[in-house]
Amino acid sequence: MRRCRVLGLGSWVLGLLLAAVPSSGQSKPTNYKGLEITVAGIERSAAVGLRDCPPGSNTIRGLTKPGEEFAIVNLSFKVTPAFKETIVKKPVLLDASGKTFNTAMSFVDPGSVPEYSCGFAYRVPEGTKLGKIQIDTATIDLTSFNK
Amino acid sequence: MEVDRRAFIASLGGTAAVSLMDHEAKAEALEHWMEERLDEAVEQQSGAERKFPSVAELDAQLETRKYRRGVGNLFVPRGGADTIKKLPPMPKNATLKDFFELRFAPANHVLQSATRALKTGMSEEVTLACLLHDVVQAMIKVDHGWWGAQLFEPYIPEKSTFAIRYHAALRFYPDSEAGYEYPDQYLRIFGHDYTPPEYIASTYRMVLNHKWYMEPRLVTVNDLYAFDPNAKVSLEPFTDIIGRHFKQPKEGLGNDNTPSSHMWRTIANPDAPL
Numbered sequence: 001m002r003r004c005r006v007l008g009l010g011s012w013v014l015g016l017l018l019a020a021v022p023s024s025g026q027s028k029p030t031n032y033k034g035l036e037i038t039v040a041g042i043e044r045s046a047a048v049g050l051r052d053c054p055p056g057s058n059t060i061r062g063l064t065k066p067g068e069e070f071a072i073v074n075l076s077f078k079v080t081p082a083f084k085e086t087i088v089k090k091p092v093l094l095d096a097s098g099k100t101f102n103t104a105m106s107f108v109d110p111g112s113v114p115e116y117s118c119g120f121a122y123r124v125p126e127g128t129k130l131g132k133i134q135i136d137t138a139t140i141d142l143t144s145f146n147k
Numbered sequence: 148m149e150v151d152r153r154a155f156i157a158s159l160g161g162t163a164a165v166s167l168m169d170h171e172a173k174a175e176a177l178e179h180w181m182e183e184r185l186d187e188a189v190e191q192q193s194g195a196e197r198k199f200p201s202v203a204e205l206d207a208q209l210e211t212r213k214y215r216r217g218v219g220n221l222f223v224p225r226g227g228a229d230t231i232k233k234l235p236p237m238p239k240n241a242t243l244k245d246f247f248e249l250r251f252a253p254a255n256h257v258l259q260s261a262t263r264a265l266k267t268g269m270s271e272e273v274t275l276a277c278l279l280h281d282v283v284q285a286m287i288k289v290d291h292g293w294w295g296a297q298l299f300e301p302y303i304p305e306k307s308t309f310a311i312r313y314h315a316a317l318r319f320y321p322d323s324e325a326g327y328e329y330p331d332q333y334l335r336i337f338g339h340d341y342t343p344p345e346y347i348a349s350t351y352r353m354v355l356n357h358k359w360y361m362e363p364r365l366v367t368v369n370d371l372y373a374f375d376p377n378a379k380v381s382l383e384p385f386t387d388i389i390g391r392h393f394k395q396p397k398e399g400l401g402n403d404n405t406p407s408s409h410m411w412r413t414i415a416n417p418d419a420p421l
Contacts, residue, residue, distance in 0.1 A: 050328060050371075051372075052263070052372055056372075056375050056377065056378065057375055057376065057377045058372055058373075058374055058375035058376075058378070060328065060330050060331070060332070060371045060372065061330075061331040062328040063329070063331060087266070087267065087268040090326065101323070102323060102324055102325070102326050103326060104323075104326040104327060104328045104368070104371070105326075106263070106267045106326070106372075107267070108263060108266045108267060109266060123323045123328075
């Protein structure tokens with residue numbers, strides 16, 4: 001029983017330590033009008049479920065054509081007390097050369113839940129190197145996420 | 148398999164619609180719903196590509212149907228029922244709100260679409276178009292963009308009419324720049340090898356070069372996300388927009404002698420034999 005408690009405490013401390021160290025796949029948080037935004041990673045896919053942010057239960061699937069792929073930028077959001085309910089523009093993706101790409105997904109009630117994650121999907125030519133993502137005036141660098 | 152009761156009931160049109168169904172219809176609907184969820188789960192786990200029917204396969208199913216695909220919702224049994232139900236009477240001077248409550252209900256799809264338009268900062272003309280873009284499907288589904296525009300033309304801004312008329316053509320043409328993806332739902336209902344007929348293609352080309360292209364395009368953008376079975380929506384947030392942009396006739400819709408009054412009368416009284 002005692003050993004179990006010690007083990008349990010050890011796991012809890014280890015969990016705290018791990019949570020405190022940002023993984024190499026995460027960016028530092030960027031603050032936009034009280035929304036703390038962190039890039040959690042990038043994925044590439046030929047098909048993707050498109051849903052608004054924060055995610056509802058409605059998913060529309062996007063399918064690519066030959067030579068295309070979806071670059072999915074996974075963003076984590078934390079709503080701080082400074083955030084006031086407002087319309088937040090769709091994030092725009094810029095590739096390494098500065099070409100812009102739009103997403104079908106939108107922010108809908110971005111302050112409705114305290115924390116959430118969204119994967120914004122962009123239809124890009126296969127192998128496109130990503131430069132940055134812009135949400136209105138906030139810019140987040142993505143270059144470290146290119147393989 | 149766990150059943151999300153809220154999602155299931157909402158998919159049938161809400162508790163009011165479910166209460167009108169008999170036991171057999173409910174059982175059939177539940178079985179159909181669970182089959183779809185199971186298929187989705189299997190696809191997600193296996194990473195399998197969805198199989199969509201061809202135009203020829205859909206065409207071959209025609210004579211298994213009890214009614215034609217383009218018929219309006221008011222004219223066919225709903226929610227798995229075998230027979231139609233008596234409709235509630237319309238008030239004498241019917242308003243748009245009356246039609247929403249008594250003929251277009253539950254209207255969940257258009258209410259979701261307009262709610263999303265409102266929350267993503269669309270103009271009032273586009274939001275109104277989103278609210279009205281599919282309600283004519285109560286009367287007819289074929290070419291519903293044109294029918295819908297005709298129904299509302301005497302009462303709403305020209306931009307909203309334009310958006311309603313042409314959203315139906317633009318939905319076949321993806322526009323990533325504007326944030327519109329071709330929905331896989333269309334692969335399922337039109338066939339994976341479907342090519343829009345020439346009148347749709349030429350309409351698309353015309354609208355693409357029109358200064359109001361974005362009005363119908365934004366209806367298609369908001370259309371995609373308006374099938375959420377869990378969304379809670381109502382007409383109330385649109386009261387002001389309707390008040391500002393919908394010219395409500397004092398005689399009531401259908402009694403005002405406009406080019407579309409007969410369409411309102413048809414929706415009000417679809418049981419008239421002639």
